[in-house]
Amino acid sequence: MAAYIDYSKAxxxxxxxxxxxxxxxxxxxxxxxxxxxNFLWGRSQVTRISRSYSDIVYWSxxxxxxxxxxxxxxxxYVNDVxxxxxxxxxxxxxxxxxxxxxxIRTIDDxxxxxxxxxxxxxxxxxxxxxxxxxxxxxFMVAGCQLxxxxxxxxxxx
Numbered sequence: 439m440a441a442y443i444d445y446s447k448a449x450x451x452x453x454x455x456x457x458x459x460x461x462x463x464x465x466x467x468x469x470x471x472x473x474x475x476n477f478l479w480g481r482s483q484v485t486r487i488s489r490s491y492s493d494i495v496y497w498s499x500x501x502x503x504x505x506x507x508x509x510x511x512x513x514x515y516v517n518d519v520x521x522x523x524x525x526x527x528x529x530x531x532x533x534x535x536x537x538x539x540x541x542i543r544t545i546d547d548x549x550x551x552x553x554x555x556x557x558x559x560x561x562x563x564x565x566x567x568x569x570x571x572x573x574x575x576x577f578m579v580a581g582c583q584l585x586x587x588x589x590x591x592x593x594x595x
């Protein structure tokens with residue numbers, strides 16, 4: 439069974455202080471860390487359509503998606519999500535998408551997957567202020583044995 443997780447506006451909500459703390463924990467320091475901090479803080483945006491301009495919007499969080507360094511910074515921000523999960527689930531990351539997957543043979547395996555999803559929620563929302571976009575999330579079930587286990591769970595609940 440696989441759970442596909444999507445973060446809502448993930449690049450826009452990265453906390454600059456927490457990101458810089460993670461970078462420092464990875465050994466990035468000195469001028470490079472200062473440069474990244476200067477790159478993140480004090481950013482503003484104006485939208486132009488023809489000869490009309492929007493008001494200036496100042497950014498207090500987020501990484502620039504259209505830059506070369508923005509996606510890299512986001513990946514550093516979420517890279518340790520696997521440390522927050524139990525070993526019963528595998529995890530793959532791609533940009534702001536995450537896939538949790540495991541083999542389900544027993545009801546305990548289903549409970550372990552749910553435990554991983556709960557830990558992912560805690561890590562995402564409570565620790566790093568990342569919101570899961572539930573409308574974009576999905577599950578994929580492969581195999582007929584899992585169907586029997588899920589029916590068993592539903593009839594005993």
